[in-house]
Amino acid sequence: MKLLLKNGQVVDPANGRNGRFDVLIEDGRIARVEPNLAADGAEVLEIQPGWIVAPGLIDIHVHLREPGHEHKETVATGAAAAVAGGFTAVACMPNTEPINDHAGITQFILKKAAEAQLARVYPIGAVSLGSKGEQLAELGEQKTAGCVAFSDDGRPVATALLMRRALEYAGMLKLPIVNHCEDPSLKGDGVAHEGYHASALGLRGIPGVAESLMVERDVSLAELTGGHVHIAHMSARQSLRAVRAGKDRGVRVTCEVAPHHFTLTDEALEREPKYDTNLKMNPPLREAADRDALLEGIADGSVDVIATDHAPHHADEKMLEFDRAPFGIVGLETAVPIVFDRLVHAGRITLTRMIELLSVNPARVFGVPGGALSAGAAADVTILDPDKAVTIQASALRSRSKNTPFDGWQLRGGVVFTIVGGRVVHGGR
Amino acid sequence: MTTRTVDRPSDSTRPESTGPGERPGDRPNPSEQAAPQLRSRHLLGIAGLDAGEITLILDTAVAMKEIGGRAIKKVPTLRGRTVVNLFFEPSTRTRTSFEIAEKRLSADTLSIATATSSVTKGETLVDTVRNLEAMSPDMIVLRHSSSGAPELLSRICRSAVINAGDGMHEHPTQALLDAFTIREHKGRLSGLKVAIVGDLLHSRVLRSNVLLLKTMGAEVWACGPATLIPSGIERLGARPTTSVDEAVEGADVVMLLRIQHERMHAHFIPSVREYFALFGMTPERIRRAQSNVIVMHPGPMNRGVEIDSEVADGPYSVILEQVSNGVAVRMAVLYLLAGREEGTLE
Numbered sequence: 001m002k003l004l005l006k007n008g009q010v011v012d013p014a015n016g017r018n019g020r021f022d023v024l025i026e027d028g029r030i031a032r033v034e035p036n037l038a039a040d041g042a043e044v045l046e047i048q049p050g051w052i053v054a055p056g057l058i059d060i061h062v063h064l065r066e067p068g069h070e071h072k073e074t075v076a077t078g079a080a081a082a083v084a085g086g087f088t089a090v091a092c093m094p095n096t097e098p099i100n101d102h103a104g105i106t107q108f109i110l111k112k113a114a115e116a117q118l119a120r121v122y123p124i125g126a127v128s129l130g131s132k133g134e135q136l137a138e139l140g141e142q143k144t145a146g147c148v149a150f151s152d153d154g155r156p157v158a159t160a161l162l163m164r165r166a167l168e169y170a171g172m173l174k175l176p177i178v179n180h181c182e183d184p185s186l187k188g189d190g191v192a193h194e195g196y197h198a199s200a201l202g203l204r205g206i207p208g209v210a211e212s213l214m215v216e217r218d219v220s221l222a223e224l225t226g227g228h229v230h231i232a233h234m235s236a237r238q239s240l241r242a243v244r245a246g247k248d249r250g251v252r253v254t255c256e257v258a259p260h261h262f263t264l265t266d267e268a269l270e271r272e273p274k275y276d277t278n279l280k281m282n283p284p285l286r287e288a289a290d291r292d293a294l295l296e297g298i299a300d301g302s303v304d305v306i307a308t309d310h311a312p313h314h315a316d317e318k319m320l321e322f323d324r325a326p327f328g329i330v331g332l333e334t335a336v337p338i339v340f341d342r343l344v345h346a347g348r349i350t351l352t353r354m355i356e357l358l359s360v361n362p363a364r365v366f367g368v369p370g371g372a373l374s375a376g377a378a379a380d381v382t383i384l385d386p387d388k389a390v391t392i393q394a395s396a397l398r399s400r401s402k403n404t405p406f407d408g409w410q411l412r413g414g415v416v417f418t419i420v421g422g423r424v425v426h427g428g429r
Numbered sequence: 430m431t432t433r434t435v436d437r438p439s440d441s442t443r444p445e446s447t448g449p450g451e452r453p454g455d456r457p458n459p460s461e462q463a464a465p466q467l468r469s470r471h472l473l474g475i476a477g478l479d480a481g482e483i484t485l486i487l488d489t490a491v492a493m494k495e496i497g498g499r500a501i502k503k504v505p506t507l508r509g510r511t512v513v514n515l516f517f518e519p520s521t522r523t524r525t526s527f528e529i530a531e532k533r534l535s536a537d538t539l540s541i542a543t544a545t546s547s548v549t550k551g552e553t554l555v556d557t558v559r560n561l562e563a564m565s566p567d568m569i570v571l572r573h574s575s576s577g578a579p580e581l582l583s584r585i586c587r588s589a590v591i592n593a594g595d596g597m598h599e600h601p602t603q604a605l606l607d608a609f610t611i612r613e614h615k616g617r618l619s620g621l622k623v624a625i626v627g628d629l630l631h632s633r634v635l636r637s638n639v640l641l642l643k644t645m646g647a648e649v650w651a652c653g654p655a656t657l658i659p660s661g662i663e664r665l666g667a668r669p670t671t672s673v674d675e676a677v678e679g680a681d682v683v684m685l686l687r688i689q690h691e692r693m694h695a696h697f698i699p700s701v702r703e704y705f706a707l708f709g710m711t712p713e714r715i716r717r718a719q720s721n722v723i724v725m726h727p728g729p730m731n732r733g734v735e736i737d738s739e740v741a742d743g744p745y746s747v748i749l750e751q752v753s754n755g756v757a758v759r760m761a762v763l764y765l766l767a768g769r770e771e772g773t774l775e
Contacts, residue, residue, distance in 0.1 A: 188695075196661025200476075202576035202598030202633060205660060273584060275577030319555050321575030323596070 002026050002042030003422055005381065008053035013352045014360050014372035023053060025379040028422035033373050045424075050387060051416060054355045055373050056088025056380030058362035059332060060149075061178075061232055061256060061307035064090075064121070066112060067105065068097025073312040073400045075112035075121060078332070081310070081399035082119035083426040085333040086415035088380035089120035089370060090310075093153040094131065101126035101137040103145035110146050118425050120380070122148040122368055127166045127177060133158035136165060143173050148366045151178035153232060156214055158184070163218060167227025176228040176254070176365065181214035181239065182206075182283065191323050193266040193284040201269055203322065206284055208236030215239040219246035219253050230365055231255035233309045235283035237293035244302050254365045256305040259331060259338040260285065262294045264405065277318040277325035278405040281311070298357065299348050304365055306357045308335045312401030330399045334406045337390040340413020344386065351386070379422040388414035467765050471583045471590040474599035475640040483641060486761050487609050493764070494757035496533060507536035507767055513561055514540040516572040516593070517554075522728055522752065523593050523602070527570050530759035539566075558582055568766065571595070576633075589766045597631050603727050604637035606758040608645065610751050611682055614723050619646030624676040624718075625667070626652040626708060627686025627735050630659045630697075634727045635686060639667045652676035653686075653708065656697040673708050680718040684725040685710055685735045701734045711737045715745065723747045 005023040010033065012018070022037035023030065047053060064078035073081075075092075082090045092109065094100035100109065106123045113121035125142035129135045131152040139150055150170055157163045157179050166177050187210045192198040194205025215231055219242055222229040231243060234255045246253040266285045269275065279285060297303040311328025318325050339358065343349045349357070359382075363371030370380050394407035417427035465485050469477055478486075496504055512531045516524050524540060531538040541561075558569065568589045571579050576596030583590045594600040608618060615621055623642055629635050629651050642649045643666030651658065651667035652675075662669050670676050677683055688704055698704045715722065724736075724746045732738045741748060 194660050196664045199659035199661045200636070200665060202596050202636060204597070274580050316553075319553070319581075321554060321573070321581060322577045323575045 001028075001422065002031075002040075003379075003419075004037060004039055004042040004044045005053055005383070006039075006044050006046050008047035008051060008383070010053045010373065011351050011355050012055055012373040013356050014055070015374060017373070018352055021053075023373060023381065025381075025419070025422045028379055030373055030375055030377050030379050032375060045417070047383065048385070050385065052351060052384040052386060053373075054382050054384060055359045055371050056418070056420065057086045057336070057358040057382045058089045058091075058368065058370055059087045059308050059310065059335070060091040060305060060362045060366050061258070062090045062092050062310040062332060063095065063312065063328070064092040064109070065312060066096060067108060071314050071400070075109055076116040076118070077398065077400040078310070078312070079113060079116045079118035079121060081330070081332040081397065083418040083420065084398045084415070086336045086382045086384065086418055086426075087119055087332060088382060088418060088420045089122060089368065090332070091122040091124050091148060091366060091368075093124050093151060094126040095154040099126050099131050100124075101129050101131065103138070103141045106142060106145040106147055119420060122146070122366065124149045124151050124153070124178060126150065127152045127157055128162060131155050133162055136162070136169065139166075139169055139173060139175075143175060147175070148368050149176045149178050149230065151180070151232065153178065153180045156180050156182045156184065160217055160221065164221050164225060167221055167225040167229060171225060171227035174367065176230045178230045178232050179214070179218055180232050181211050181218060183210045183213045186210035186213070189323075191280060191284070192269060193286045195266060195287050197266040197269050201275065203269070208238050208286055208290060211236045211283055212238030212242055215242045219243065219251055222246070222253055223249070223251045226252065228252040228254070233258045233261065233283060233307070234294070234303070235261045235286050235290060237290045240293050240297045240302060244297075247302070254304040255302075256307040257294050257298060257303050258307060258309045259335050260329060260405065262291055262298060263338055263342055265291050268405070275322040276405065277320065277322055278329055278403050280322060280325055280327055281309070281329055282327035295348055298343065299353075303357070304361045306335065306339060307362070308332055310399070312399055313403050314401060315403070318403050329403050329405060330397065330401055332399060333397050334392055334404055336384065337392065337411035337414050338406070340384075340386055341411040345412055379419060381417075381419040382415065383417040383419070384413070385416045386413045388412070388416070390414040470766060471579070472601055472762055472766060473579045473583055473590065473592050475601045475604050475637045475644070476599065478641075478644070480644050483605070483608065483645060486605055486758065486765060487612060489761035489765060490605075490609050490754070490757045493760035494754065496760070497753070497756055502533050503535060504533065505535045506764055507531070507534040510536045510568070510767055511566040512536045512538050512568045512570060512763065513566045513588075514538065514570045514593075515558070515561070516541065517543045517578075518572050518574045518594070520572050520594070522755070523572060526752070526755040527593060527759050530756050530763055533756070534760055534763055536763070554578060554581065555585060558586060562587060568763065591762060591766065594633055596633065597636070598633050599637045600633040600727075601637050602755070602759050602762060603634050604641040605762070606751055606755040607638055607684065607725060607727070608641055609754045609758050610725065610747055611723070613750075613754070614747065615681060618642060621647045621681040622650065622679055623647050623682040623684060624650045624652060624680040625684045625686060626673055626676060626710065628657045628688050628692065628697075629653045629662065629686065630657040631689075632686045636665065638684065639665050643667075650676040650680070654698055654704070657692070673710075673714055674717055677714055677717045680722055682723055682725060683710065683715065683718055686727070687729065687731060688735050701731070705734055709733070709735060709737060710740050712739050712743065715740055715743075725751055727751070
């Protein structure tokens, strides 16, 4: 079983490639990446001029909701959304029901992913039992079962002591702790970024400092322990400053930013329809100064990864008063067009940087395979059309949930083919 | 209650005397046949109203107030119309005021309070209202603890939605009745200095009043402890200060907002005692205002916390007039939103 990707513009930063190459895939693995390869019996996929052949994109922050909330998403529907969005692999957060704090649940998720045969799924285990912040989960067992990182996502790792121990223990296992940074007392019952727009709408505010205070704590604890902390869905300019300072002194800190945080600001809450619960996420949409700082961090390399925080919720659950609706939006199928349109075509980043943010760095940060089109590696490939005209249509999303604020957006750039293990799992225009 | 003479004849409160925010096209022109109207079929907040619309409501309320002075306080204007008062938060003053307003206009009214609704059985707001709508009401008056709840309803309702207070967002009929009361006393809104003192952060009355008074050309000062001043209040149109003396200095209107005792638990204020010492409206502090100052409070009052009893019951207090005017203003809103093709005021 051979597949030849013919005449593509290969953007493979990990191998220093950015040019015209053919990619030969044999038995699910990359066999050769060279110019002018002969078909030699292989099925040929002719890459159109202008299309990009990239190592498979990896989203290290998604919520697949199974087990427990299958009305929002399942491993299979989430994996379908992933490949439709160009992602060959996703890492799923443990805030399922029950919480993934045990090897048995990790095995269940992996079994569901294997049945779906779409994207690769890497479970993230809970840091603490029940994510309650009281007792460490069995991180070693979880690693053996297949977890690639640990997080109490949705809830911050509450105490400095638990974070310290988690960093030390996970450091021993050579896995990162991913933290949803937020000081609970400053967050309170806030639902929107603290500022003029929250005031005008009468919504309780969450200041950016609620996030950055804990980022500063975690950077200090990573420095103390030598552990690796990864800051999830970073939204505040103060957090970026703390991450940069940590990196400057050699602390093992990495961070991710979600597309909605570098695209939208809290000003959107006042547009019609006002109080759109598809603009409610945690951390909240922040002000222009934060968005601009994130854009700068994405461009200058301070931000390691773009991850979607794909958070499916049923339409009924979002059809509530703003302060009662759940936080979160889906992101798997909107990320690539947004990154193309708002970052690449806007001249903020190069194509190479785009692939670093969506493939190379996610693989490196979580220590998972992928991120490079190297001979011998699993043939996870994403083929992109930078000029594809895309209109986001919520009702057409593969995800079981349609909660996106980008419905109707017209963007330039999209996914053409997604190949996982040499198999085309999404493709054709 | 103290009676005061209205500074100007009521004729001067006609549309011709509206504030600077008004555009000529918004002004109801008496020479034309078409009756002036509100642009929206809902009243979700002051934020959606321009100066002409605010003036229209206030002018209509003048006629409505006259009805309340009659021996038979009832007109058939809304006969056959059904109004549902849907109150998800405890309220005595506002609910009673709406009910009286509806009855004086001959509407069929129904009041639902949260304790007796199916919300306690886990039904969502949207489902509750869809069920109510299946019985074909014409208007829904909504009080809800969540900011934006009236917006949500307006997107799914056939009925006209009137916001009777939503969370910390808006309380438009309160601001309108406040403006009506101010206009009765001062003859205008434009150019007045209005000091609003109290818990600004949690107050929907503050937001609606700032928006309305700014639109009508008044100068609004917002005063409270630093912990209770909302972020970005300047952009809303108020001048923030933590000095009550600065706020009250030369003020034409002093409006006090309630301080809830539970604010102590979230560290907003150390104690009500200290609040009164620093911000409480005493006769001494009131002396810095204009000699013909009026003192207002949307209620319910905490005597001895935000307001000294001597001020609350003093000659400059118009607190009970606000309550009386609330009925007239709400009649005006109901009347204007119901459409006037069928009813008259005669």
